[in-house]
Amino acid sequence: AHTDELNGTGAVRVRFQAARARADGTPDDASASALVGDVAALNVAGAGWRFVRFVVEFDAGAQGALSAAPENAPFLDFVRLPFRF
Numbered sequence: 001a002h003t004d005e006l007n008g009t010g011a012v013r014v015r016f017q018a019a020r021a022r023a024d025g026t027p028d029d030a031s032a033s034a035l036v037g038d039v040a041a042l043n044v045a046g047a048g049w050r051f052v053r054f055v056v057e058f059d060a061g062a063q064g065a066l067s068a069a070p071e072n073a074p075f076l077d078f079v080r081l082p083f084r085f
Helices: none
Strands: 011-021 053-061
Touching: none
Parallel strands: none
Antiparallel strands: 011 053
């Protein structure tokens, strides 16, 4: 059974990255920003960002076993990220 929390020593980290568009409209990885923990840091005037992506990292903490069954591993079911470039 899944719960909506990690144990007391666990943590979740979300980092964000932005990129400009290539001429064909796809993300230009060469122009990608550094990963940042505060999405507001990507609000740079004139940066020309057109894409945003994110990384979610779970640290199960001292009580989280790496060998835990996959059905007990933490997961992210839904993300809502309102933003405007």
